[in-house]
Amino acid sequence: MAKYLLKRFSVLIPTFVGVSIIAFGLIRLVPGDPVLVLLGERGADPVVYAKMQKNLGLDQPILVQYFKFVGQALQGDLGISTVSKSSVLSEFFNRFPATLELGLAGLLWAILLGVPFGIIAAVKRNSAFDYVVMGGALIGYSMPIFWWGLILIIYFSVGLGWTPVSGRIDVMFDIPPMTGFLLIDSLFSEDGFAAFWSALKHLILPAICLGTIPLAVIARMTRSSMLEVLGEDYIRTAKAKGLTRFEVVAVHALRNALIPVVTVIGLMLGTIVTGAILTETIFSWPGIGKWLVNSVTSRDYPVIQGGIMIIAAMIVMINMGVDVVYAIVDPKIRGKS
Amino acid sequence: MSLLEVENLTIEFETLRGLIQPVTGITFRLEEGETLGVVGESGCGKSLTSLAIMGLLPDTARVTADKLKFKGIDLLNASDGALRKLRGGHMAMIFQDPMTSLNPSFTVQFQLDEVLRVHGKGDKEARHKRSLELLSLVGIPDPISRMNSYPHELSGGMSQRVMIAIAMACDPELLIADEPTTALDVTIQAQILALLQELQRKKNMGLMLITHDIGVVAEMADKIQVMYAGQIVETGKSESVIQDPTHPYTLGLLASLPGAQANVAHRSRLKSIPGLVPDLTSRPKGCQFGPRCEKVEPECKLKVPALIPVRDRETRCIRPVGGAR
Numbered sequence: 001m002a003k004y005l006l007k008r009f010s011v012l013i014p015t016f017v018g019v020s021i022i023a024f025g026l027i028r029l030v031p032g033d034p035v036l037v038l039l040g041e042r043g044a045d046p047v048v049y050a051k052m053q054k055n056l057g058l059d060q061p062i063l064v065q066y067f068k069f070v071g072q073a074l075q076g077d078l079g080i081s082t083v084s085k086s087s088v089l090s091e092f093f094n095r096f097p098a099t100l101e102l103g104l105a106g107l108l109w110a111i112l113l114g115v116p117f118g119i120i121a122a123v124k125r126n127s128a129f130d131y132v133v134m135g136g137a138l139i140g141y142s143m144p145i146f147w148w149g150l151i152l153i154i155y156f157s158v159g160l161g162w163t164p165v166s167g168r169i170d171v172m173f174d175i176p177p178m179t180g181f182l183l184i185d186s187l188f189s190e191d192g193f194a195a196f197w198s199a200l201k202h203l204i205l206p207a208i209c210l211g212t213i214p215l216a217v218i219a220r221m222t223r224s225s226m227l228e229v230l231g232e233d234y235i236r237t238a239k240a241k242g243l244t245r246f247e248v249v250a251v252h253a254l255r256n257a258l259i260p261v262v263t264v265i266g267l268m269l270g271t272i273v274t275g276a277i278l279t280e281t282i283f284s285w286p287g288i289g290k291w292l293v294n295s296v297t298s299r300d301y302p303v304i305q306g307g308i309m310i311i312a313a314m315i316v317m318i319n320m321g322v323d324v325v326y327a328i329v330d331p332k333i334r335g336k337s
Numbered sequence: 338m339s340l341l342e343v344e345n346l347t348i349e350f351e352t353l354r355g356l357i358q359p360v361t362g363i364t365f366r367l368e369e370g371e372t373l374g375v376v377g378e379s380g381c382g383k384s385l386t387s388l389a390i391m392g393l394l395p396d397t398a399r400v401t402a403d404k405l406k407f408k409g410i411d412l413l414n415a416s417d418g419a420l421r422k423l424r425g426g427h428m429a430m431i432f433q434d435p436m437t438s439l440n441p442s443f444t445v446q447f448q449l450d451e452v453l454r455v456h457g458k459g460d461k462e463a464r465h466k467r468s469l470e471l472l473s474l475v476g477i478p479d480p481i482s483r484m485n486s487y488p489h490e491l492s493g494g495m496s497q498r499v500m501i502a503i504a505m506a507c508d509p510e511l512l513i514a515d516e517p518t519t520a521l522d523v524t525i526q527a528q529i530l531a532l533l534q535e536l537q538r539k540k541n542m543g544l545m546l547i548t549h550d551i552g553v554v555a556e557m558a559d560k561i562q563v564m565y566a567g568q569i570v571e572t573g574k575s576e577s578v579i580q581d582p583t584h585p586y587t588l589g590l591l592a593s594l595p596g597a598q599a600n601v602a603h604r605s606r607l608k609s610i611p612g613l614v615p616d617l618t619s620r621p622k623g624c625q626f627g628p629r630c631e632k633v634e635p636e637c638k639l640k641v642p643a644l645i646p647v648r649d650r651e652t653r654c655i656r657p658v659g660g661a662r
Contacts, residue, residue, distance in 0.1 A: 241455060256440070
């Protein structure tokens, strides 16, 4: 097991080197000058410009800038946002709970709907339900998120007026941050349930939008895994014991069918952060995604670099966590290491 | 009233290449305490017959019969609830591959306890005691520690013993063993068969032993039923069928057995039956075994021969063989 972990960890080093080069290099390939953005469109006095460039460290050769960035990052310092002048790390953690809340809500509805849909589709294979769910999953998977988000807003927010168009909570509520999750914090605020209700209403559409692709993937995965398991000999044994159809499916089949589904859900935690970039932009959700998009517009190099590094680190860690959990669960994998 | 009465059982499947009938017009009876050996090649319909009795065929199968009765209960028209009570409670089944027939995610204890729980055999403590008893009954050493084992921690022979324990849990009147030893080592095979025979005698169960190995049934069965292409081709008392077969197919099966001493001494080649079992979508005309039969005559191809009484049994051949001995 220790050897297995060591092997997995050693792969991380080249991964992070690659990510840092991409995070650092990509934004510098994009036209636009952070100094000019800061000084305003009318251009600036060359003296002021040079001073600002020096302040930001952008006057140095690009390699020096890169190694400075990496060196500081290794010490846990991702720099200071050129726009807000506060540290990238603290800005990230201020916004992260919003993204996490949205992501978990999206994943939750994807699991709550996707797993049962997949099971029923498998048990009632080739039925109308199966065709509708699998057709819907295919559409859900292929739909562009930004378009789907806009359709949701047009229909439910603008047309029916059921939910707010954007934001996390009505402006009338002022929630002191505790956990960072508005659904929790609002319940402890002065406004209590009214604030909670407002936060929930704001959360629903973005969560549906973000959870659509995971929902499609989970439903399809559950169905195919379930179908495979339902053909196993031990399912026949379970039937031969005199169990009801429900017991056979819910106890004997589900337990085995869910193993690959749980893996997929784990890996999906990573994609949900990336999916959040589009969803947050559409719904003006004040999370990591929107923060990154804004920082690209304002050419805020430290935020872009730092943000990408943190997200990459999280995705890599989640994937590794899934691998490690798998190694613990499955003795065959453990044996091979 | 017989324990099991099957009359004119036919199983059909709708396939892309048309309707197929892997089992046609099977008729037999099984009494309490009796062992019936069902013999035939792969695909002759012996497993399907047993699954039809247990009601375990997939929904796509169409099962028809003039009579399919277990202890007088009509299995074709019984309610789902009544059938569930019978399955595992009064009729039990063990399968070919014990390694895949146990659920890999649950312990032996869970899988054994479950069948007792479903059929309402006592409270948790009583069931635990009974589970231990069953594991000892099927000859599993150290049952207490085995209770917490997962199937992947058991050998094939042990797994099959657990399967037998599960099947025996509720003292069924009928046990169907579908090739119970095919996936096991030869030495383990003998042990498992001996165990089945011992349990059958102890509990006076009806045992339906399905196998492709006619040597196995020769030792254990009271009656033998030889199947070919979904039909019974010969059926009768075990000794008479083995010692004096009337159907050319039975003769062929017996001839293909490696007689241990004879072959070592003479180094003779094993005999085999030439050809293959017929394709179910295009069955041959007349006798199904005709295309592979050494003694085939033009008359054999006219129509499917009926099962006719010959000597002390029934055979599906217009020119029964043997009889001199």
